[in-house]
Amino acid sequence: MKLAPVVSILISLLFLAPPLACAEDDVFATIDKVVDAYGGRARLMGIDAYRLEASMNAVRRGEQADIIRIVEGVDRFELMLRYPSQTEVRVFKEGQTWQGSDPNNLAVVQGPPGAAIVLQSARINIVKLLDNMRLRVRQGSESPANTVLQLRLSTNLWVRALIDKATHHVIATQSLMQMGKQTMLFETQYSDFRKIDGVLFAFHEEKYAGGMHMGSIDVKQIEINPNPERLKLPSSAKELAP
Numbered sequence: 001m002k003l004a005p006v007v008s009i010l011i012s013l014l015f016l017a018p019p020l021a022c023a024e025d026d027v028f029a030t031i032d033k034v035v036d037a038y039g040g041r042a043r044l045m046g047i048d049a050y051r052l053e054a055s056m057n058a059v060r061r062g063e064q065a066d067i068i069r070i071v072e073g074v075d076r077f078e079l080m081l082r083y084p085s086q087t088e089v090r091v092f093k094e095g096q097t098w099q100g101s102d103p104n105n106l107a108v109v110q111g112p113p114g115a116a117i118v119l120q121s122a123r124i125n126i127v128k129l130l131d132n133m134r135l136r137v138r139q140g141s142e143s144p145a146n147t148v149l150q151l152r153l154s155t156n157l158w159v160r161a162l163i164d165k166a167t168h169h170v171i172a173t174q175s176l177m178q179m180g181k182q183t184m185l186f187e188t189q190y191s192d193f194r195k196i197d198g199v200l201f202a203f204h205e206e207k208y209a210g211g212m213h214m215g216s217i218d219v220k221q222i223e224i225n226p227n228p229e230r231l232k233l234p235s236s237a238k239e240l241a242p
Helices: 004-015 024-037 041-045 111-124 126-132
Strands: 049-058 063-072 076-082 087-093 096-100 137-142 146-152 157-164 170-179 182-196 199-209 212-224
Touching (some): 024 157, 041 126, 063 111, 076 111, 087 111, 111 170, 111 182
Antiparallel strands (some): 049 063, 049 212, 137 146, 157 170
């Protein structure tokens, strides 16, 4: 898979051009097509929560990691990454963010680290966010093959989706954080789309931060509306399934 051309498209389409003046009807129509491609509003609304397990090749670290990702609506996101050298836990819940190495002993994080977790949650929930917050969505640049929708989350945070016009799949997201003079850019590319219980998920992700390739994620399984016990992170890294 050649990644560089996709990154080039992202940079040119997503952030080098301002949002277009576009009728709300056009933006809403695009969102409706995306929602339909992902299974339809009824099916998406039927997902109260899901649990994702995956493996990650962290190329910048030179390590492999096991991942558990728990998503509940657009207000709760939990992530556990188990590297051979350490464990990382990130949590976003009702606007607050936490981080640490043990889900039972997390510290509140603010500033750029907290904002990065907020943006990660937004990228993961991009389809629901576009639908739920459609009045705030703006049309971005477009090409014959792709179009961009932009959602500003706050005064210094926003996320954009690169949408394939043929499939209406979100094939990439990009988010930007501005903290004073500091700017951080995060990108995710999506592929290997599959349906679970009629809902579309990407089973492969390529991750970038500040233009650097950070690694890739391959999904092993996704459980939709699992038993409540499955919506809890393991109490220790040893309990994380291999």
